[in-house]
Every structure is written in C-alpha cells, then in structure tokens.
Amino acid sequence: MAAWLALSLSLPAPGAQPSPATAARLEAAVTGAHRSERDRSRDADRHPTETLLFFGIRPDMTVVEVWPEGGWYTRILAPFLRDNGKLYLATGKADARTRDEPGGLRAQVVGNPGVHGVPVFTVLDRGSYDIAPAGSADMVVTFRNVHNWMAAGFAAEAFRAMYRALKPGGVLGIEEHRAKPGPQDARARSGYVTEAFVVGLAESAGFRLVAASEVNANPKDTRDHPKGVWALPPSYALGAAERARYAAIGESDRMTLKFVKPAGPAPAAGK
DSSP states (O other), X not given: OOHHHHHHHHSOOSSOOOOHHHHHXXXXXXXXXXXXXXXXXXXXXXXXXXXXXXXXXXXTOEXXXXXXXXXXXXXXXXXHHTTTOEEEEEEOHHHHHHTTSTTSHHHHHHTOHHHHOOOEEEEOBTTBOOSSSTTOEEEEEEESOHHHHHHHTOHHHHXXXXXXXXXXXXXXXXXXXXXXXXXXXXXXXXXXXXXXXHHHHHHHHTOEEEEEEOTXXXXXXXXXOTTGGGGSTTTOTTOGGGHHHHHHHOSOOEEEEEEEOOSSOOOOTTO
C-alpha cells in the first residue's frame, strides 16, 4: 500500500459526527417517494447515505455537484438541501443542452420545487470553469467523473475550478472507479483511475487529503474487463450474453476520498 494511502487511512475523519437530525433528513431524502424504483435499486451498490455522511454534508451547506448527468445524486441532494442550503449543478456543455430538453434534468428539478427547491445550473467544461462564485461553497462533490475529465484533457483545470469555488476549510468529496495501483493511462480509457493519480490531481490544485473510505469498495471487481468499467452494470457494454456474469460482480470497485481546501493561496497552475 502506498505511503500516502496508509497515512490517509490512519487519519480520523475531520469534524463532529453527524447530528441525528442531519442523518434523519438525509435518510428521508434517500427513501423519499420522489425517487424511482430504478434509482433505489442502485442504493445497495452506491451507498448514498454512508457516502454523503462520510463527506460531512449538512442541510445548511452550499454544495456544488459537478457533472450530475442524469441526476441520480441530485435527486438526493436537492431535497436534503432544499430548506436551509443551496445547490449548484455544474454540468458539462453537452449535458447543458440535454438537461434543458423536455424530461431533462432541469425539467425534473425546476418542475418540482416543492421537492427539489431551486438549484442553480452552471457549466464545467473546457474553457468554462465558473461552477459557483469563488469562495462560496462549503462542499463540492462529484461521482465517477474524473476519468471523463482525463479523457477530455482538462482534469487539472476541473480540480482548480472546484478549489476556487470552495471556502477555505471547504470539502471536496470524490468517488471514482478505482484502478489497480501502477502506471496510469493519462486518458483513463478503461474508466478506471488509480487513487494515487486522483490524489495527485487534487494536491496539485491545492487540496489536502484528510480521509479515505472503503464504503464503495467492491472486491469482486477485477478491474480488467474488456471494454473497461462499462462492462459492468449499469452499462453492460458486452451485451446480453455477458449480462449475468457482470451482474454478479455488481458496480465497479470505487475509491471514496475526502479532501479539504486549506487556508492560503493555491499552488500556481502546473505545480
């Protein structure tokens, strides 16, 4: 095990344990009737309650979800933050087009303010990095997206954008498909990324790793599939003939990392 990971696992999670009220409100958002059976069916693989509590979320926070895509986590975050917090949804440019179509994410969210409140939509993509006002967010979260930014060639800029959006002391929560330790393909063509590479990206932007969780680990995932992570559910890229095999494995093995933005200036770009 790499020295940085051994150190991170030895650190206690910063901050107090979640209050009973916070835990109850989050559980209400996860179990709410507004979530479809399709969404709920993935809770056993994605552990949303445990993951968000590990990050230290509270209902009075300003939170940025980066690349929500279909809105699986949005449908938990928005009700949780509706009354006392604020939610920014920073989509990619392609998602910014589809989110506004009938039935898209904006229609789902804006069409039901009694459940979702009024999230603010922004964009994170090449050349567009203003995901929230600088220094305004208590937390930024993103789920299984680092490999996408690597493939598009702007992962470093994405991490700097998340750093700028956070207040000093703010939290960055990352969940990502976890590659075996070793050399990293810079474009992450398999969809898997090493923990060391993710930590390096975050530290280069100025973040400090404070804790790592195995809540989203999957020891059944060998991480060497044809067509990479997309062989597994929910994509099943190898088709019906292999579906039962990959359904038995479940969703990918994932890292769950918690970073903080320390006080002081960020490193210069490229450092």
